[in-house]
Amino acid sequence: MTNQAAPRRAKLELLVRKPADDGETFEVREVGSAVAFVQLRPQRVEPETYEISEVSSRVSGERSFILKNRQTERYLLLSDAERFLWEQMDGSTSLQDLATAYVLRYGEFNFEIIPTLIRKLQRAQLLVLVPASRVRKALARNRGALVIKAIESTLLVLERVNISSRSVDAFFRRLYRWGGFLIFTRGAVAACVFLTVLGALAAHHLWNHAEQVAAGLGKSPVLALVAVKLLFLFTVAAHQLVHGLALVHYGRRVREFGFTFLHGFVPTFYVDVTDVFMTSQRARVVTAVSGALVHLVLGALWFLVAMQAPPGLLQGFAAASGMIQWQALVIALYPFCFIEMDGYHVLVDVLGVPTLKSDATGYVAALARGRAGLPASREEWLWIGYVVLSVVSIAAFISFNVWLILHAS
Amino acid sequence: MASPDVADFLQDVRLFQGFSDGDRAAVARALREKTVRKGHILMREGDDGDEMFIVRRGALVVSKAVTGPVEQVLARMGPGDFVGEMALFDREPRSATIQADSASDASLLVLDRGSLEALMEANPRAAASFFRNLVQVFIERMRASTNLIAEVTRWGLEATGLDVENR
Numbered sequence: 001m002t003n004q005a006a007p008r009r010a011k012l013e014l015l016v017r018k019p020a021d022d023g024e025t026f027e028v029r030e031v032g033s034a035v036a037f038v039q040l041r042p043q044r045v046e047p048e049t050y051e052i053s054e055v056s057s058r059v060s061g062e063r064s065f066i067l068k069n070r071q072t073e074r075y076l077l078l079s080d081a082e083r084f085l086w087e088q089m090d091g092s093t094s095l096q097d098l099a100t101a102y103v104l105r106y107g108e109f110n111f112e113i114i115p116t117l118i119r120k121l122q123r124a125q126l127l128v129l130v131p132a133s134r135v136r137k138a139l140a141r142n143r144g145a146l147v148i149k150a151i152e153s154t155l156l157v158l159e160r161v162n163i164s165s166r167s168v169d170a171f172f173r174r175l176y177r178w179g180g181f182l183i184f185t186r187g188a189v190a191a192c193v194f195l196t197v198l199g200a201l202a203a204h205h206l207w208n209h210a211e212q213v214a215a216g217l218g219k220s221p222v223l224a225l226v227a228v229k230l231l232f233l234f235t236v237a238a239h240q241l242v243h244g245l246a247l248v249h250y251g252r253r254v255r256e257f258g259f260t261f262l263h264g265f266v267p268t269f270y271v272d273v274t275d276v277f278m279t280s281q282r283a284r285v286v287t288a289v290s291g292a293l294v295h296l297v298l299g300a301l302w303f304l305v306a307m308q309a310p311p312g313l314l315q316g317f318a319a320a321s322g323m324i325q326w327q328a329l330v331i332a333l334y335p336f337c338f339i340e341m342d343g344y345h346v347l348v349d350v351l352g353v354p355t356l357k358s359d360a361t362g363y364v365a366a367l368a369r370g371r372a373g374l375p376a377s378r379e380e381w382l383w384i385g386y387v388v389l390s391v392v393s394i395a396a397f398i399s400f401n402v403w404l405i406l407h408a409s
Numbered sequence: 410m411a412s413p414d415v416a417d418f419l420q421d422v423r424l425f426q427g428f429s430d431g432d433r434a435a436v437a438r439a440l441r442e443k444t445v446r447k448g449h450i451l452m453r454e455g456d457d458g459d460e461m462f463i464v465r466r467g468a469l470v471v472s473k474a475v476t477g478p479v480e481q482v483l484a485r486m487g488p489g490d491f492v493g494e495m496a497l498f499d500r501e502p503r504s505a506t507i508q509a510d511s512a513s514d515a516s517l518l519v520l521d522r523g524s525l526e527a528l529m530e531a532n533p534r535a536a537a538s539f540f541r542n543l544v545q546v547f548i549e550r551m552r553a554s555t556n557l558i559a560e561v562t563r564w565g566l567e568a569t570g571l572d573v574e575n576r
Binding site: 010011012013014015016017018020023024025026027028033034036037040115118119122 | 448449450470472475478479480481482508511560561563564565566567568569570
């Protein structure tokens with residue numbers, strides 16, 4: 001008998017050439033098959049190629065669907081869950097997104113259903129697999145422009161930065177035992193409310209002395225704001241730690257904690273809380289919201305510090321930090337900003353529309369190109385509402401920050 | 410011409426195992442040194458060539474074009490390894506692109522076709538050792554290539570989720 005080791009995940013080592021000042025340079029990248037797999041974007045065949053009909057069982061009452069490939073005359077029997085996944089396979093949703101959508105919809109994990117369905121659809125020639133991300137495709141198409149090339153190169157370098165550990169569950173459990181549990185007590189909630197009220201009063205007081213506070217930032221308000229933002233980065237770690245503690249509070253496992261560049265350019269800490277989908281909706285909401293409340297508390301504390309501090313740099317710095325923290329709270333909890341932050345996850349969880357952003361942007365883009373009809377259903381109005389609110393919110397947020405900088409100047 | 414300590418270095422090069430000190434000294438005299446700056450290309454796939462290169466210091470990355478600016482890394486060569494010998498024998502264009510690793514400059518010893526043929530002609534016993542060593546290295550590389558093909562195929566299957574078993 002031979003002892004065969006478990007097969008490791010296959011990796012490809014690729015060399016990518018890039019122009020450089022003195023001619024050419026290159027970079028070697030390892031691309032794991034598992035990474036490539038979760039980034040696949042399955043696309044169902046054109047609508048005229050298939051038809052689908054519902055079959056309800058009179059005995060069990062369960063719904064099933066018959067999917068027919070009109071060209072090959074092959075029929076597939078799909079369950080309700082499989083049909084849900086089939087509908088998501090629009091070429092823009094990755095397997096990772098599909099898994100998330102599935103979990104949000106059905107509240108459970110089923111690691112096998114997606115690959116099994118894909119194999120089934122492939123055999124029936126109902127699926128096309130699209131491997132590359134749309135952003136990357138767009139950048140690659142315009143690589144001729146120097147700026148685009150620089151952006152692409154920078155993204156490539158940054159997105160490879162990932163410092164993380166998968167052995168963090170024990171750490172989070174210790175942290176919870178050593179005092180982390182206090183965050184989830186009524187006392188902590190009361191303290192949070194109390195601090196918020198004090199912080200709001202302090203912010204109001206500072207607002208009345210805005211010019212004095214802004215003057216405290218000195219002659220380099222932009223530089224000061226950058227420093228505040230850098231300090232803020234570390235509070236993101238606290239935000240993620242609290243998410244992890246919430247997970248422990250609900251008896252689930254923290255799978256990973258680390259640092260990376262979100263979308264290739266936003267430095268951030270992250271915690272893998274996917275195990276929270278095994279619990280109740282309340283647990284999911286608490287886990288999502290509790291992390292964001294870190295910014296509420298820190299913001300209030302900074303405002304209190306600013307109020308107590310004498311006019312000058314410390315006061316300006318503290319006030320700016322408080323403002324950034326409360327802005328972060330809004331961004332984290334406000335669901336209408338095209339960013340899938342905590343508030344967005346709560347919203348889609350409550351609405352039961354896991355692919356809201358993708359559906360909404362897809363519909364509005366089609367509408368703008370004249371490829372979709374005017375909104376008629378509630379779902380289409382929801383999509384319109386999401387996009388309009390998000391655009392207005394982002395414009396308002398940018399305007400507010402520009403105004404702040406100009407005001408400070 | 411290469412520096413005097415090259416003959417000592419050749420003791421550790423598999424290609425020259427079984428050579429007498431005199432044979433190695435003769436090879437060392439026929440070699441010349443070349444440095445490739447880190448990240449720079451030594452040869453491109455499709456180039457003509459009549460030289461082989463023995464890595465003395467640093468590392469080389471051997472790659473083959475796949476699509477656009479993307480190439481598949483076939484192998485990495487370190488001190489004692491050699492590259493470029495295929496074109497020396499079959500007179501075909503270079504089959505792969507070879508560049509110095511981006512971490513450090515690569516110091517190479519160059520043996521051209523004329524020098525090799527002269528050496529082999531002058532010393533048939535050393536020539537026999539040379540070709541025996543060469544065949545052994547080729548066998549290892551062929552095994553590595555078949556393993557790489559299997560690995561790439563496995564990657565493709567895993568990355569696409571292609572169901573071959575039940576297809």
